[in-house]
Amino acid sequence: MKPRLMILLGLLSVLGVQSRAIAHGVEINYQTTEAIAINATYDTGEPMAEAQVIVYAPDDPSTPWMTGTTDEQGRFLFAPDRAQSGNWEVAVRQAGHGEILSIPVDGEAASETEQAPAPSSETAAVEQTAGRANNLDALSPLQKGVMGGAVLWGFIGTALFFARGKK
Amino acid sequence: MHIPDGILPAQVCIGGYAVTGLATWYSLRHINRKKDPTADIPKASLLTAAFFIASSIHIPIPPASVHLVLNGLLGTVLGYYAFPAILIGLVFQAIILGHGGLTTLGVNAAMMGIPALVAYHIFQLRDRFGRRLNDRWFVGIFSFLAGAVGLGLAAIVFFILVITTIPSGFDVDVERAAIIGLSLAHIPLMLIEGTFTALLALFLLRVKPALLNIKSEG
Structure with missing residues (x-):
């Protein structure tokens, strides 16, 4: 559990540096552990505090599976149902700014990732973050x-x- | 102020492109009727550069953080060139800065460009007031109004667009409160942009009045 936690913290700090860009768009990052941690910031680096979050399950992408709000640091944590593999969609929105993030969750491979070497899981997470619109990040x-x-x-x-x- | 991808429903995005197409055609037709349509391109190009970079200048106005838009200023100085200038500026903002988006390009261009044309007409209105056309006070007051109203109209359009398209599932009241908060933060920005426009107009009036399409200094 400890190395996993450290990876999470390391990722958060890396993403924190990356997000210090310009403009009013919105950036949503995530890390996969047991649960999924959403980290939403405006691309000025400001966190999206108390923004609304909706989670859609892969089997029904039109009705909200879960709703909530981010905390003051723009973080939101949810545990997807591992029985449903596929793309979980998370929509974050505040005052007409926001984004929809698609998070692939592989239900069967969940136990395999436990043993996956740390570097590969880290690069995977980073790649997915970078795969956002226009690859600007x-x-x-x-x-x-x-x-x-x-x-x-x-x-x-x-x-x-x-x-x-x-x- | 810029609406990013994925916020508006597809119909609104398509509608935005339609309105922008019409407005571009209308502006280009006006430009083409001039004696020398290319004469004002240097001015338009430089102000497009200013518009492109202005959105990176953030002004913290609690509870939100807003940025300069300068659409009223472009309208005041450029007239009908303002619309294509804003359109081009927005394309580069979307691609290079990730500010706004390509699907919402039409909506954003209409939202900022049409108020810019309104700002131009407000600035021209000063001709109706007395004969002292080049009076510094008239230029100052009307350029301030043009800059402020240009931004204000764009903020109102933004407000209406996002508040009427809150997707189902979100808590409408909370989102509405957040939108109103952001929109109110644009009122001080109106004053800032109005002042900025007035300062630039007065500077041009003193240095090179031809740039404001004023024939000779009074």
Whole structure:
């Protein structure tokens, strides 16, 4: 149990650094242990405190299986029914901002993961986080900064191009 | 202010694209009627850059944190160029910054772009007041109004869109309270953007009035 806990904490700290980006979108991270821990932050790094959470079971994706709210740190914990394998969907929403996260839960493999080597389970979790919309979280702040700078230079270049003909 | 993917139902997203398509066509038609449609492109391009980066500037207004939008400012200075400028800015914000989303691009562009056109007309309204068109006070007051109303209208559209599309399953009252809280935080932002627009308009009036489509300095 102890190493598992440490992995969880390690992941949380890694994700905490990653989420310090810009803008108003929303980021939802999760780790799979016995239960599933949801960590919802705005991408300013601010936690989504007391946001509403709805969990949908794989066999019925239209009726809520469970509803709740995140705590002050934007965390939410639920234990999926291991009998239902498939994609559990978790919707987090607050003031018109939010996201739906799909969490694959393999019911039969639950006991296998207990013995799975720590590094592989960690990379799996990280990969799933990075697989979010546009893969934006996989980019470092530097990469984002360079991309933003390139776009800005594109606009300035356009301005210079059209200003050139006048003189 | 930007509505991300997955918040609005598909019909609203498609409707948003339809409205944006119409508004783009209308704006481009106006631009094409000018003597030299490319003359204002440098100005539009630079302000698109400003719009692109403005959404990264956060202003903490409890209980929420809001960011500059500058749609009223773009409308004031650019006129009909503002709509395509905002559309292009939003595309890059969605792709590069993850701000907004591609499915909601139409909704977001209509939400910010049409108030920008309204802001332009508010700024032009000053022509109706007396002959002293280039009076600094008139330019200041009307640019302030244009900047504030442009943002205010966008905030109202945002408010209506998200409050009428709360999905079933969520606690409507709690979500409604959260939306109202966020919308109220945009009232101080209106003052900030109005002031910002007025400062820029007064600066341009002093330095290069032609950029505001004012023929000569009074």
